[in-house]
Amino acid sequence: MYFAVISIFPEMFATIREFGITGRAVTQEQVTIECINPRDYTTDNYRRIDERPYGGGPGMVMMAEPLSKAIEDARLRAKEYGCRVDSEHCPVIYMSPQGQTLSESSVVGMTYYDGMILLCGRYEGIDERLLSQYVDMEVSLGDYVLTGGELPAMVLMDSVIRRLPDIMGDDKSAEQDSFVDGLLDCPHYTKPHEFAGMAVPEVLLSGHHANIAKWRFAQQVSRTQTRRPDLWQAFTPTVEQAKWLEALAKADKK
Numbered sequence: 001m002y003f004a005v006i007s008i009f010p011e012m013f014a015t016i017r018e019f020g021i022t023g024r025a026v027t028q029e030q031v032t033i034e035c036i037n038p039r040d041y042t043t044d045n046y047r048r049i050d051e052r053p054y055g056g057g058p059g060m061v062m063m064a065e066p067l068s069k070a071i072e073d074a075r076l077r078a079k080e081y082g083c084r085v086d087s088e089h090c091p092v093i094y095m096s097p098q099g100q101t102l103s104e105s106s107v108v109g110m111t112y113y114d115g116m117i118l119l120c121g122r123y124e125g126i127d128e129r130l131l132s133q134y135v136d137m138e139v140s141l142g143d144y145v146l147t148g149g150e151l152p153a154m155v156l157m158d159s160v161i162r163r164l165p166d167i168m169g170d171d172k173s174a175e176q177d178s179f180v181d182g183l184l185d186c187p188h189y190t191k192p193h194e195f196a197g198m199a200v201p202e203v204l205l206s207g208h209h210a211n212i213a214k215w216r217f218a219q220q221v222s223r224t225q226t227r228r229p230d231l232w233q234a235f236t237p238t239v240e241q242a243k244w245l246e247a248l249a250k251a252d253k254k
C-alpha cells in the first residue's frame with residue numbers, strides 16, 4: 001500500500017518508517033511511505049508556505065499553491081507505484097478536528113485503498129480553496145486540537161498498516177484486539193509466574209484452550225460492560241459468542 005504525506009516536517013515520519021511493525025512493513029516493501037515537503041514547491045527565495053490571513057486575525061494560514069503542487073506530485077508518484085489515482089482508490093485525506101472520527105471499522109475500510117495522500121496542516125489552517133479543490137475526506141482522531149496534522153497522520157497510517165494482510169505475524173492478534181469484535185481487549189499475562197505477590201489466573205496455565213478462550217471472552221465482556229457501556233449497548237455477538245453469553249448468564253445465576 002502506498003502512503004504519501006504532505007508535511008513541512010518530513011523528519012517526523014521516521015517514527016513509523018524506522019520502528020516496529022510499521023518499520024518492518026516498509027523494509028519488507030509491503031508499504032511505501034513517501035514524505036513530500038510543500039516547501040520544495042515554492043518559487044520565492046524565502047520558500048514561503050504560509051501567509052497572514054485575509055480578514056486579519058492571529059497566526060498564519062498555509063497557502064494553496066505549494067500544497068496543490070505537492071499533491072499533484074504525490075498523485076504522479078502514487079500512479080508510478082501502481083495506484084489507481086482517484087478518490088475511490090487513493091483519496092487525499094486532510095487530518096483535522098473537523099473530520100469524521102476515526103474508528104477501527106473505518107480503518108479496516110481504508111485497507112482496501114490502493115494508497116492514500118495525507119495532508120498535514122499547521123498554523124491556523126489551510127486556504128479553504130485548496131481544501132475544496134483537492135481534499136476528498138477529512139479525518140479526525142477525536143475532539144482535541146494538536147499543533148499539526150503529522151501525529152494524526154502517523155496514527156492513521158499505523159492503524160491501517162497493522163490491519164493489512166500479512167503484516168502482523170499472526171493476523172488473528174490484530175483481529176482479537178480491542179474494538180475489532182466490538183469488545184475491549186482481555187487482560188494479558190506473561191513471565192514471571194509471580195509479580196509483586198500476584199500470580200497468574202490459573203485457567204491460563206491449564207492448557208485447556210476452550211476454557212482459556214471462554215475466560216478471555218468473559219473478561220472482554222465484563223471489561224466492556226464496566227468501562228464502555230456505550231460499546232456494550234452496540235455490541236452484536238456472533239452465533240458462537242451468543243452461546244457463550246448464555247452460558248455466562250447461567251453461570252452467574254448459580
Ligand SMILES: NC[C@H]1CCC[C@@H](CNc2ccc(C(N)=O)cn2)C1
Pocket residue numbers: 095096097120121122123124125126139140141142143144145146147148149152
Ligand atoms: N486550527 C487548528 C488546525 C489548523 C490546521 C492543522 C490542524 C492540525 N492539528 C490537528 C489535526 C487533527 C486533529 C485531530 N483531532 O485529528 C487535531 N489537531 C490544526
